[in-house]
Amino acid sequence: MRNFFVLAFVALTALALPSVAMAQSAATSAASDGNTSGVITVIQVDSETNLVGFVLSTQNGELVEVSVNDSTSFGLENAAGDRWVSDFGEDPTEALLRITDQRERFAPVTVTVADGVASAVVDREQGDLERNLGFLFAIYIVTWAGFFAYIFIVSRRQSDLAREIKALTSQVG
Amino acid sequence: MAALPKIRLIWLGFTAALMALTLWMVFLWVPTEINQGNIQRALYFHVPVAWTAMVAIVLIAVASVAYLKTRDEKWDRLAVAGAETGVIFAALMLITGMVWAKPVWGVWWTGEAKLTTTLILFFIYVAYLMFRAYFPPGEQRRRLAAIIGLIGAIDTPIIYYGAQLWERAHPSAVVGPYSNNDSSVDGPVGLTLLVATIAFSVLFVYVASERYRLRKQEDEVMALRRAISLQALRVATTSDSTESISSAPAGGA
Amino acid sequence: MGASLATVWTLARKDLLLELRSKDIVLAIVVFALLVIAIFTFAIELTPSRARDVGPGVLWAAVAFAGVLGLNRSFAVEAEGDTLDGLMLTPVSRELIFFGKVLGNFIFITIAQVVIFPVFEALFNISVLQVETIVIALLASLGFAAVGTAFAAVSVRVRSREIMLPLLFLPTSVPLIMAAVESTSAVVDGGSWGDFSEWLQLAIAFDVIFMIASAVLFQFVLEE
Known part of the structure; x- marks a missing residue:
């Protein structure tokens, strides 16, 4: 037995x-609706260096432009493994820091986009x-x-x- | 005694066949979920395991009430079998839940109500089993264990309600495309989930009945040991008395 | 009804008189709870906002852990003096014995809280001495006493009851601890009744359910 x-x-x-x-x-073949993944190539800021949007370079080489607003939620981990979860409106400075950190490391992100505005920005790893x-x-x-x-x-x-x-x-x- | 293993074997074969069917459905038949991808296939393990853990609590509650009413040892055995199997299933539910949450939500643990509830119930029934391990066997242990089992079962809906309130008060640290986990459960997904749930329930019955049998054997061994020591005692006392009778005149002479 | 209440009070008074002489239960709860709170003031750097965030949690964790000690003691006294059997021989129904014990334990925990709360308020610099928190504290004490008395009676005959009681008591009273922490947080953040009515309902439901369930199950505990 x-x-x-x-x-x-x-x-x-x-x-x-x-x-x-x-x-x-x-x-x-299963693609996700409204989700785009890629590396951040350009970060757009306004005159007071507030984050307004960024440009993603996807796997197929496409460039996708997305903007952020106050209700965009972020879930990003930095190199030290410190995870930051918040809405853009709560802490715009931290969001800019995190996005910059993500770009410098060529760390891919997954963005949920609706009408050109990102509703969520998270580490690409999650969707891999x-x-x-x-x-x-x-x-x-x-x-x-x-x-x-x-x-x-x-x-x-x-x-x-x-x-x-x-x-x-x-x-x- | 001879008929019993046959039933067990048939049941085991039935479980294995259902499990094989479940595996085929989960990995080869059901289409990949569009949002989460393959990892969503964890659903077909996680949910049935969680379901059986809940069944275990109902089983413990029913068996505990029945024991307090009838004082029949078989109900106590059933409660132990339910508790131990339930603890195993709850532990698996927690582990699979955490391993699923990490890639999808980016965190190992969230304050999700069902996870929280299972964690607390896991602790309650571990305490139940520890109590049984600490307490000397006998009628009193069975009775007190039934009381603990019942209090745990009564607590279950309250814990769940509290955990739901908690979840609402503390929005989980989870955002992104995979945060809303409300993928529809119909069509092939629903059917696969149904088959998987049935398969795990059948497995639960198998595992619990094996544990029940083990408990019965343990009782049997205890009864036999008692019988032997009684016998030995009787032999000792009778030989003692004959010795004293025979030795008394010898000492006197 | 009146006679039953009198019996319950007589039973509770017996425990209170014993406690008045020895003072070990209330003293144990108070000292242990204050110790837990004091350790947290060293373990966490208490900025005003952080004190508000973690304070209610620390307070109720301390009360729950210290409460276990007191509950353990209340039945250990009976077990050591072999008075439990005497209690069972009295011509009083088991439910009334249970309610008497619950009342005694409820009073012990409440008296301990009278000392714990002001010291906590001073150490954490957050104001918890308000009508709302006092109601929450009473509800929590009642629930702790109901569940704790049943479990203390169950575990009193176990070899290692000091281990067994917290293992049974703490997970079972999680909903009550959640309710107490959340309501206290709401009060500390300046909220009033409406902001934590659901938690209050949860605490009341917990108290009622376990008062009844424990009273019914208690007669099976004290059965020979």
Whole structure:
């Protein structure tokens, strides 16, 4: 019984790998609506050096111009891993600093655009389909490893106890 | 005893078949979700696991009430099986939730109401199991454990309501195209989710029933040990008395 | 009804008289809570705005942790003196014993808060001594006492009850702690009743549900 569980676990894990690969090939055509990803090339500021917009260079080499307003939300991590989440209206200076930092590092961002105005600016990493497959695999493996470890422990305890019951019953006789 | 393993094997086969079907549907059949991409396939593990964790709480509550009413040990065994399996499922729900949240929301943990509720319930039922581990076995342990199990179940809706209020008062630190997670659950997505939920429920029944069997064996061992020590005691006392009778004249002489 | 209330009061008075002599429960709650609060004043650099942000959380975490100590003590006293069996032999219904215990614990926690709140206000420089916060404190104490009394009675016979009680009590009272922290925050930020009415409802619902549920379940605790 115990060997069966180990075998089943290995088999399921092996099964997961091609499945994930196949799922990946099916996904490349899925584009996201209203979301544009790319590297920031130009930052536009007004006369009082307030951020008004920026230009994105997308993967296909297109240049997309977006502007920001007070309700644009930002979710950006700097090189130190410090994540800043806020609306543009809350702290325009910090937004400009973050966008500049993003441009200097050539760190790609994903922007949700509606009518040329960005409603959200976040790290591109979040939307990276290929990277996420690692996370998906982790979810899958954790779920199964959890079950099999538990069932393995339970079934081992069961067979131990079954042996003990046998021994004890013969003693009581 | 001979018929039992057969049922277990059939159930195990049924679980495996359903799981295989679920895997096929999740990875090969259901189309990729447009906003989140492949990572959205985590839904088909995360939600069914969460669902079964909730079923476990209902099971503990029902078994605890039934135990307090009937004082039948089988209800207590059912409650233990439900609690331990429920804790495992809740832990998996938390881990899969966190691993899903990181790529989609950019953070491992948010104050999302269902996550918060599961975390607190996880702690309550871990405490329940710890209580059982600390307390000497017997009628009193079963009774007190049933009370703890019930209080935890009664607390569940209150925690959930509180967590929802909390979530509303503290908007999560999540923005961007993936922050609104209200992807529609119909068509192929709904069907896959349904099949996955059924498969995980069947798995839950399997795991819980194995745990139930183990609990029964533990009780059996305890009863046998008691019987043996009683027997030994009886032998010792009877041989003691015959010895004293036979030795008394010898000492006198 | 009147007779039951009198019985509840008699039972609570017994605990209060004992406490008046030893003073260990209230003293333990007060000293421990103040210690937690004091440690936080060192652990967090308290600018005025930060004090307002974290203050309510620190206050209620301190009260909850210290409350556990007091609740533990209140049943440990009974267990050490073997008086629990005596209590069960009295011709009084189990619910009334429960309510008597709850009333005693409620008074202990409330008295402790009378000391904790002003000291907290002084250390954190935020004003919590207002009508709103006092109502919240009373509601929270009542909930803590209801859940805590039931769990203290359950865990009193466990080997390591000092560990068991907080593990049971703290996660269960999370909704109440949330409600207390959020309402106190609202009051500190200058809000009034309307700003935290939902949290207040949650606290009241918690108190009512656990008063009834714990009273019903308590008779199974004290069963031989």
